[in-house]
Amino acid sequence: MEQQIRCIGCGAIIQSEDETKPGYAPKSVLEKEEVICQRCFRLKHYNEVQDVELTDDDFLKILHSIGQSEALVVKIVDIFDFNGSWLPGLHRFVANNPILLVGNKADLLPKSVKYPKLIHWMAQMANDLGLKPVDICLVSAVKGIGIAKAMEAIEKHRLGKNVYVVGCTNVGKSTFINRIIQETTGKGNVITTSYFPGTTLDIIEIPLDDGAALYDTPGIINHHQMAHFVDKKDLKIITPKREIHPKVYQLNEQQTLFFGGLARLDYIKGGRRSFVCYFANELPIHRTKLEKADALYAKQFGELLSPPSKHYIDQFPPLVAHTFTIKERKTDIVFSGLGWVTCNEPGAQVVAYAPKGVDILIRKSLI
Ligand code: GDP
Known part of the structure; x- marks a missing residue:
């Protein structure tokens, strides 16, 4: 059997078949002594995260590992597809960790609708779905609206701890994280990725300035989406x-x-x-x-x-x-x-x- 090669960044098993799945690296780099997957490569060299998809089982493993550590969980939903992008049951898995709910794509809603009203609505929906977030933010990652507030909320609620960003594919998780990276890193300040200790869960680490880290998790596919x-x-x-x-x-x-x-x-x-x-x-x-x-x-x-x-x-x-x-x-x-x-x-x-x-x-x- 061929020996499995793992990414030195996130620990994902390297594969060259599917660009949308964790651990993708083009065949040409497999010869190297240390192989890094495309997702970690982009973060390292371009300060940019790229979304990859995950199976339901692997996603549960990630949630389980989050539940075992102390961290702030940032849950991103698409405000246009709120229910479809919800990730049911998240709060059961992440145990006692606080969850910050971020509604993305606010730019799609009519401008006449006020943000406090939308946030109130999100709070009610979250409550009906059994989630009590510590805070709720509304952003447009593409337009950069609400990002500063969301970053403040992350700082306020993480209390020096690590941050995990989770969400379905297509909610704009990568766009959101890339915005944050853009706002926090100066030019030339290149992020390094490093293996998430103890596990091989394809999570990539983005260092925060106090020694803690923000973790980008792969997106879970929602099979019921019209897409x-x-x-x-x-x-x-x-x-x-x-x-x-x-x-x-x-x-x-x-x-x-x-x-x-x-x-x-x-x-x-x-x-x-x-x-x-x-x-x-x-x-x-x-x-x-x-x-x-x-x-x-x-x-x-x-x-x-x-x-x-x-x-x-x-x-x-x-x-x-x-x-x-x-x-x-x-x-x-x-x-x-x-x-x-x-x-x-x-x-x-x-x-x-x-x-x-x-x-x-x-x-x-x-x-
Ligand atoms: P991910 O799969 O969750 O990482 O999502 P991406 O960041 O790749 O974004 C998925 C799609 O949503 C892309 O077409 C983005 O351009 C779009 N998108 C992301 N953020 C926003 C937003 O704030 N507003 C709008 N209108 N589209 C967005």
């Missing part, structure tokens, strides 16, 4: 890049909205009312009569009703219906990873459709 059901081109359409402009539809009973061909909302009963749609601005929304909806979908899926684009519809899972009665005012019907529809008044009966495997849930309105 796994569309191709790269379509993913670009459904991933919002700019501030979302909500679209308001006044619907009569027995009307249907299609969100591309990816999701659908049937308004069954409850009188004429408005539905506010929060999706990427580029995602087309079509309104039709409920009685015509099935035929339209059969005929126009991948055409008028796209994404998904035509060449991808064979691989697309069938839409599954979820029936809801909206009981509270200001309720969001969330299509995990795609967006949500806000229903302002109680009493509406709806049927929401998403591809098999993608969650649909009801929550208190974010906005």
Whole structure:
């Protein structure tokens, strides 16, 4: 059997097959006496972290090891895909360590929404999901908004201890850490990576100035995200890049909205009312009569009703219906990873459709 080579930075087993997995290094460097993986290489030479993906089992191992040390855990969620990027059960594994909750991608929400209100909402959602964070921050890692405050919160709550940054893939964890590195290191002040003692968990270490360290953990993949059901081109359409402009539809009973061909909302009963749609601005929304909806979908899926684009519809899972009665005012019907529809008044009966495997849930309105 071939001998396993480990990265001298993070301890990951070196492999040359998959760039998105821990321990990737191009074949050309395998001959060297000391091999460093691409992720550690980037940190060492460019002061930049790169995200890699991890299996669920390995992620549990990492959480377990965090639980055994004293540290501050920084949990990053994507505010646009709050529930889909949540990492359930994190607090059970990290034991008594404090958790700082960071909502990223705040730039995507309408500017009219005030941060204190969003933070209050995050606190309520966290509480409902069983997490009591020591603090909550809202940032835009891409725009650099809220980063200074988040860094202050990290300093305040870590009390000289190490910091672990955790999150699903795509929440913007790397962008966030790279921002922090940018703000804390001067030019030429190159970070070194070093083996995380005692384990081989593919965690990379970013030294803080008091001898403690910030650890970048690989991102866990959320298998229920819409992102796994569309191709790269379509993913670009459904991933919002700019501030979302909500679209308001006044619907009569027995009307249907299609969100591309990816999701659908049937308004069954409850009188004429408005539905506010929060999706990427580029995602087309079509309104039709409920009685015509099935035929339209059969005929126009991948055409008028796209994404998904035509060449991808064979691989697309069938839409599954979820029936809801909206009981509270200001309720969001969330299509995990795609967006949500806000229903302002109680009493509406709806049927929401998403591809098999993608969650649909009801929550208190974010906005
Ligand atoms: P990671 O997988 O969690 O490390 O996520 P990345 O840092 O690689 O970011 C994933 C995607 O989200 C990229 O396309 C980023 O450009 C984007 N992204 C990261 N931070 C933000 C943000 O603050 N706002 C917006 N709109 N996009 C972001």
